[in-house]
Amino acid sequence: MKIAFIGGGVMASALLQAAARVPEITAVHVVEPLAARREKLAADGVAACATPADLPAGLGACLLCVKPQDMPQACAGLAAAVDLDGLPVISIAAGTTIARLRGWLGGGLIVRTMPNTPLRAGQGCTFACAADPAAAEAAAVPLKIFAAAGLLLWLDDERLLDAATALSGSGPAYVYLLIETMARTAREMGIEADAALAAAVATVSGAAAMAGGPGADPAELRRQVTSKGGTTKAALDTLEAAGFAPALAAAMEAARQRGAELAGEEPDA
Ligand SMILES: NC(=O)C1=CN([C@@H]2O[C@H](COP(=O)(O)OP(=O)(O)OC[C@H]3O[C@@H](n4cnc5c(N)ncnc54)[C@H](O)[C@@H]3O)[C@@H](O)[C@H]2O)C=CC1
Numbered sequence: 001m002k003i004a005f006i007g008g009g010v011m012a013s014a015l016l017q018a019a020a021r022v023p024e025i026t027a028v029h030v031v032e033p034l035a036a037r038r039e040k041l042a043a044d045g046v047a048a049c050a051t052p053a054d055l056p057a058g059l060g061a062c063l064l065c066v067k068p069q070d071m072p073q074a075c076a077g078l079a080a081a082v083d084l085d086g087l088p089v090i091s092i093a094a095g096t097t098i099a100r101l102r103g104w105l106g107g108g109l110i111v112r113t114m115p116n117t118p119l120r121a122g123q124g125c126t127f128a129c130a131a132d133p134a135a136a137e138a139a140a141v142p143l144k145i146f147a148a149a150g151l152l153l154w155l156d157d158e159r160l161l162d163a164a165t166a167l168s169g170s171g172p173a174y175v176y177l178l179i180e181t182m183a184r185t186a187r188e189m190g191i192e193a194d195a196a197l198a199a200a201v202a203t204v205s206g207a208a209a210m211a212g213g214p215g216a217d218p219a220e221l222r223r224q225v226t227s228k229g230g231t232t233k234a235a236l237d238t239l240e241a242a243g244f245a246p247a248l249a250a251a252m253e254a255a256r257q258r259g260a261e262l263a264g265e266e267p268d269a
């Protein structure tokens with residue numbers, strides 16, 4: 001199957017690597033208006049063109065990988081150049097509804113997804129929601145791109161994609177902030193910079209591996225670290241006094257609301 005990526009930025013690059021692991025996908029073509037990005041893609045052996053008019057015939061699916069504000073123009077350009085009748089079209093954009101995509105595209109079997117950047121490490125998490133069962137079925141092969149690079153989870157209610165964005169789409173940024181803060185504080189305590197960062201990363205990935213083990217309960221794992229009257233208790237009491245858990249919940253709620261706002265906003269507003 002021949003697949004077109006519309007947009008060749010951060011997420012498209014991660015998905016291109018994953019696409020190489022799907023045997024049914026025989027060719028990928030990227031539409032990217034920025035010459036410097038096309039050159040970078042070409043250097044990586046990816047066929048890149050400036051407009052959808054330059055895409056080859058016989059595409060089996062299209063992946064929309066542009067920012068929400070660029071989506072109307074990208075969809076209009078695609079619809080003018082490619083016959084979308086019966087073609088699976090997968091969007092990865094935050095806060096861009098299936099109804100809007102359908103309006104701009106005028107056709108296509110639409111699936112909306114919310115992936116995340118750890119796809120690049122083969123440890124991504126993608127939520128998907130299809131316009132209808134026919135769209136989910138038609139998109140089975142291109143959706144293997146997401147499954148090839150991590151978890152693929154389905155949602156029946158499209159509105160929950162905003163919660164998915166707050167959880168796993170934006171989530172890597174919360175974890176990077178945690179790692180940055182732990183490493184910086186360890187440096188300030190006197191641990192050498194490389195060791196501090198390596199230890200912060202190993203602690204987060206080790207804890208995540210245990211939390212993802214069969215039957216694991218994160219709350220029980222936390223209790224196992226927390227000795228009575230010990231160091232962890234002192235740390236967790238301080239986090240609680242500073243409002244760590246409510247602050248994280250409020251951050252996720254802000255991300256969810258921003259996704260819902262984007263869905264209701266005029267894209268060029
Ligand atoms: N960065 C992230 O962590 C995540 C991003 N997303 C979604 O992925 C989408 C892309 O985000 P990024 O890859 O981070 O952005 P990016 O800015 O790295 O890539 C977007 C690319 O689209 C190109 N572009 C702009 N207009 C175009 C058009 N009309 N036709 C073709 N290409 C066009 C831009 O030149 C750029 O290279 C966004 O909608 C975002 O909501 C979803 C999950 C996670």
Ligand SMILES: O=C(O)[C@@H]1CCC=N1
Pocket residue numbers: 094165169170
């Ligand atoms: O910040 C954003 O809007 C995008 C969507 C999820 C992660 N990055």
